[in-house]
Amino acid sequence: MKAYQLGQQNGLESLTPTTRPDPVPGPGEAVLKVRLVCLNNRDLQILQGRYGAKKAEDRIPFSEGVGEVVALGEGATGIAIGDRAVLAHFVSWIDGAFDMRYFGPDLGTNLDGWMAEYVKVPAAALVRVPDSTTDEQAAPLAAATLTAWHAVVETGQVRAGDLVLALGTGGVAMAALQVAKANGAFVAITSSSDAKLEAARKLGADYAVNYATHPDWAAELQRQTGGRGADIVVETGGQHTLPQSINACAVNARIVIIGVGSADGPLPNYGSIIGKNITLKGIAEGSRAMLVRMIRAMEATGFAPVIDRVFDFDQALEACRYLESGSHLGKVLIRVG
Numbered sequence: 001m002k003a004y005q006l007g008q009q010n011g012l013e014s015l016t017p018t019t020r021p022d023p024v025p026g027p028g029e030a031v032l033k034v035r036l037v038c039l040n041n042r043d044l045q046i047l048q049g050r051y052g053a054k055k056a057e058d059r060i061p062f063s064e065g066v067g068e069v070v071a072l073g074e075g076a077t078g079i080a081i082g083d084r085a086v087l088a089h090f091v092s093w094i095d096g097a098f099d100m101r102y103f104g105p106d107l108g109t110n111l112d113g114w115m116a117e118y119v120k121v122p123a124a125a126l127v128r129v130p131d132s133t134t135d136e137q138a139a140p141l142a143a144a145t146l147t148a149w150h151a152v153v154e155t156g157q158v159r160a161g162d163l164v165l166a167l168g169t170g171g172v173a174m175a176a177l178q179v180a181k182a183n184g185a186f187v188a189i190t191s192s193s194d195a196k197l198e199a200a201r202k203l204g205a206d207y208a209v210n211y212a213t214h215p216d217w218a219a220e221l222q223r224q225t226g227g228r229g230a231d232i233v234v235e236t237g238g239q240h241t242l243p244q245s246i247n248a249c250a251v252n253a254r255i256v257i258i259g260v261g262s263a264d265g266p267l268p269n270y271g272s273i274i275g276k277n278i279t280l281k282g283i284a285e286g287s288r289a290m291l292v293r294m295i296r297a298m299e300a301t302g303f304a305p306v307i308d309r310v311f312d313f314d315q316a317l318e319a320c321r322y323l324e325s326g327s328h329l330g331k332v333l334i335r336v337g
Contacts, residue, residue, distance in 0.1 A: 003116035004316055006059045009049040012320045015061065023112075023120035025073035030123040032067030032085060034336040036139035036310070037114045039323050040064060040171065046109065047320065055109050063089035063107045064143040065114035065336075066135050069126070076123035084129040086142040088285055089113075091125040095289035102284065115316065117337060127291050130299050140305040140331040141298075142291055144171035145179075148234065149294040150286040151256035152179045156232035160184030163207075165221065165230035165248055167237045169196045171331045172258055174306040176234040177205055179294075182301040188230060190217055199329050203306065218247035234258065306330030 001022050007014035025031045043062050045051040069083045079085055091111070093102040105122075107113045112120070129138045151172075152158045164180035165188045166173035173189065180187045181204045188207035189200040197208035207224050214220040222229055229250035235242060235257045245255055286294075298304065308328040311319035313336050323332045 001117035002313065003060050005057065006047060006055055006061050007057055009047055009054045009057070012044065012047050012317060012324065014047055015317050015320060017314075018058075020060070020116065023118050025071050025076065025120060025123075027074045028076050028123055029073040029120055030069050030076055030079060030085075030126060031071040031118055031120050033070045034065055034067040034114055034117060034119055035084070035135045037062050037065040037334040037336060038139040038143065038171075039319060039332045039334065040143050041323070043108065044320055044324055051109070059109070060112035060114075060116050060119075061108050062113040062115040063109075064140065065119070066129060066138040066141075067114075067119060070118070072123060079123050079126045079128060083126075084135070084138065085126040086129060086138055086291070087121055087125040087127060088142045088146055088288060088291055090285055091122050093284075093287040094124065095287050098284055098287075114336075115334070125288055127288060127295060130295065132299060133295075133304075136307050136310065136333060137304040139333050140171060140175070140307070141295065143285060144331065145175040145305050146286040146291050146294060147258055148172050148175035148179050149297075150290055151234045151258060152176055152185075152232060153183065153294075153297075154286070154290055155256050156234075156254050158183045158185050158232060162186070162231040163188060163225065163228065163250070164232045164234065165190075165245070166234040167241055167245070169193075169200055169329050170236065171305070172236050173234065174200075174203070174330045177203055178303040178305070179297075180232075182297065182303040185232075188221055188225075190221075196329050216244070218244040221248050229253065232256065308332055310335055 003020045005016050005018050007016040023031050089107040090102045091105045162185045164185050166176040167190050169191050177187045186206040189205045190209045190211050191197050192212040209217045209220045211217040230248050233245045233255040235245050308330040310333045319334050
């Protein structure tokens with residue numbers, strides 16, 4: 001099969017085309033024919049050698065996508081050949097509270113990921129994609145959209161009428177907008193681009209703050225909301241935006257920390273907030289059970305991920321560069337088959 005591998009991880013250009021034998025499922029495993037791959041910022045960080053220790057150079061990268069089940073190993077249940085399916089990249093987190101051991105088996109880091117014609121995964125982690133959901137809508141569900149769901153619904157405990165603040169206009173922020181609106185909440189978005197803020201308004205954002213023209217963007221949000229502030233903050237910016245996120249909060253607000261950002265900041269142990277899932281509340285992506293609940297809500301309300309652009313398989317490096325440029329609004333996909 002055609003595939004890509006991580007290579008030396010000294011920049012995006014280390015992404016290398018290769019060929020591999022088609023995978024064969026072992027006991028409890030499934031093989032999916034990949035249809036679309038969805039890029040996330042952590043994929044770029046891995047290629048640049050900035051996501052923990054460097055990974056095996058022959059690792060197939062990228063942690064999210066959608067595919068069709070084409071083979072099942074002995075004892076594999078809960079999914080059928082011909083089903084379209086997705087799965088969270090922490091493949092062993094099926095249900096319940098987070099545990100550090102779930103960082104172990106991880107697609108695209110220590111397990112081969114999606115950037116190939118076929119991917120082999122634990123069948124128990126798969127979630128069937130409803131017929132009403134397109135491939136493009138399904139490809140971003142199990143990472144950015146699941147993370148946003150975890151932040152807004154599972155941890156943030158959003159209620160109708162709450163104000164949800166999402167930083168930026170990347171995949172998680174746009175998914176948070178969609179999830180929050182589906183739950184009857186108001187949404188505030190920040191960006192340095194008036195054009196992106198206008199696009200976010202068209203998608204349902206109620207408040208928009210340009211942090212380039214309003215460096216004290218927390219004060220501007222408080223002004224726009226009449227001093228109300230945000231009930232839930234989806235903190236994707238990292239430790240450098242956290243002080244303003246705190247200032248943007250209403251009383252009894254919940255800040256859900258997702259963004260790792262630069263390691264160079266006032267808190268040298270900042271990553272532990274996410275790594276240990278501690279309060280303020282740092283979170284990892286989400287469990288299979290959360291993914292099931294989210295997809296049911298998507299069926300019921302009709303919300304769907306925002307797609308910016310779809311690249312071809314041989315344009316994988318171009319897709320990575322585009323994501324790195326920050327020009328996107330929503331998710332960047334790569335079509336495989």
